[in-house]
Amino acid sequence: MDFNMKKLASDAGIFFTRAVQFTEEKFGQAEKTELDAQFENLLARADSTKNWTEKILRQTEVLLQPNPSARVEEFLYEKLDRKVPSRVTNGELLAQYMAEAASELGPTTPYGKTLIKVAEAEKRLGAAERDFIHTASINFLTPLRTFLEGDWKTISKERRLLHNRRLDLDACKARLKKAKAAEAKATLWNDEADKAEQELRVAQTEFDRQAEVTRLLLEGISSTHVNHLRCLHEFVESQTTYYAQCYRHMLDLQKQLGSSQGAIFPGTFVGTTEPASPPLSSTSPTTAAATMPVGPSVAGLAPPGEAALCLEEVAPPASGTRKARVLYDYEAADSSELALLADELITVYSLPGMDPDWLIGERGNKKGKVPVTYLELLS
Numbered sequence: 001m002d003f004n005m006k007k008l009a010s011d012a013g014i015f016f017t018r019a020v021q022f023t024e025e026k027f028g029q030a031e032k033t034e035l036d037a038q039f040e041n042l043l044a045r046a047d048s049t050k051n052w053t054e055k056i057l058r059q060t061e062v063l064l065q066p067n068p069s070a071r072v073e074e075f076l077y078e079k080l081d082r083k084v085p086s087r088v089t090n091g092e093l094l095a096q097y098m099a100e101a102a103s104e105l106g107p108t109t110p111y112g113k114t115l116i117k118v119a120e121a122e123k124r125l126g127a128a129e130r131d132f133i134h135t136a137s138i139n140f141l142t143p144l145r146t147f148l149e150g151d152w153k154t155i156s157k158e159r160r161l162l163h164n165r166r167l168d169l170d171a172c173k174a175r176l177k178k179a180k181a182a183e184a185k186a187t188l189w190n191d192e193a194d195k196a197e198q199e200l201r202v203a204q205t206e207f208d209r210q211a212e213v214t215r216l217l218l219e220g221i222s223s224t225h226v227n228h229l230r231c232l233h234e235f236v237e238s239q240t241t242y243y244a245q246c247y248r249h250m251l252d253l254q255k256q257l258g259s260s261q262g263a264i265f266p267g268t269f270v271g272t273t274e275p276a277s278p279p280l281s282s283t284s285p286t287t288a289a290a291t292m293p294v295g296p297s298v299a300g301l302a303p304p305g306e307a308a309l310c311l312e313e314v315a316p317p318a319s320g321t322r323k324a325r326v327l328y329d330y331e332a333a334d335s336s337e338l339a340l341l342a343d344e345l346i347t348v349y350s351l352p353g354m355d356p357d358w359l360i361g362e363r364g365n366k367k368g369k370v371p372v373t374y375l376e377l378l379s
Helices: 002-026 037-064 068-079 090-105 110-186 191-219 221-264
Strands: 322-326 345-349 358-363 366-371 375-377
Touching: 002 110, 037 110, 037 191, 037 221, 090 110, 110 191, 110 221, 191 221, 345 375
Parallel strands: none
Antiparallel strands: 322 345, 322 375, 345 358, 358 366
C-alpha cells in the first residue's frame, strides 16, 4: 500500500514538473533542447506520410463503396471482428429488375429480349465490380489500415515518450542552473548542485536512448513507402482488370444489340453508329462519327456469326471510300478480319447488311473486316 502511494506521488511529481517546464517554454521562460535538422525532417516526413495515407484510404473507401451508410456498417462489422455480409452490387440489382421486367412485359418481344440481354451484361458487370472491390480491399486498403493502426501507433507512442524525456532533460538543466546560481551566492559547496548534476546525467542518457529508438522507427517510413508502392501497383492492376472486363462485356452487348437493332430497324444503323469506348490501355482521341460510303450488296453477306464474308467478291463502292487512322493494335480473329497496327492509315467502307460495329478495311492488296471502335475516321 505504501509502495503504491509513493509511486503515485512520484508520478504526480513528474507530471507536475513536466507541466511546469512545458508552460515555461511556451512563455519563453525556459530553454528547450532542439532536435537536429535531420531528425526534424524525419518527423515531418512521417507526419506527411500519415496524413496522406489517411486521405488516400478514406477516398479509396468512398470509391469502392459510395454509400456512406454501407461504409459505416462495414466499419462496425470490422471493429466487432465479424464477417461483413455479402451485399448486392448496383449492377446486379439493376440486372434483377431488368430480368423481372422482361418476364412481366414479355420475354419474346423485342423490348423483352433486349432487357434480358442488357440484364445479363449488367449482372456480369456487377460480378466484376464485386471481384474488384474484394481484390482492392485486400491488396490496397488492408496494408494502409495496417500501417495506420499498427506502425503509426507505435511511432506515436515512442514520440510521446521522447517528448516527455526531453521535458525531463530540460527540467534537470533548469534545476542544475538554479542550484549553481545558489551555490555561487552562498560561496560554499551545495549538495543540491551535485544532486542536480547526477539527475541531469541520467536524464540525458534516457533522452539519448529514446531519441535513437524513435529515429530508427522514423527511418522505417522508407520501408513503408516501398510497401505502399507495391500495393499501389497491385491496386492499379486490379482496377485495370476490372475496367477491361467491363469494356469486353459492354462491347459484346453492343454487338448483340447492333445485330438485333439492324433486324428491327433495317437501314438505320449501317455505318452511322457512334464508336464505343476505346480499350483501357490508351487514351482515345475524339472519334469522328460519319456516314460511310456504302458499296454494292454482296450475295451471302451477313453479320458475323451468321455467314462467312467472301472477301474476293467485295469491291469498294463506286461513290468513293474513306481514310481512317488506326487508334490501337488489333489482332485478327480469323481470315475474314484485317490485323491493324496503331497509327497506320487504311481505306475503309461499309456494305449493306454489315454489322454496324464493323467496316471493310483495305491496306495495299490486303482487305478484311475491321472494328469501328479501333478507328478514327478522317475527313
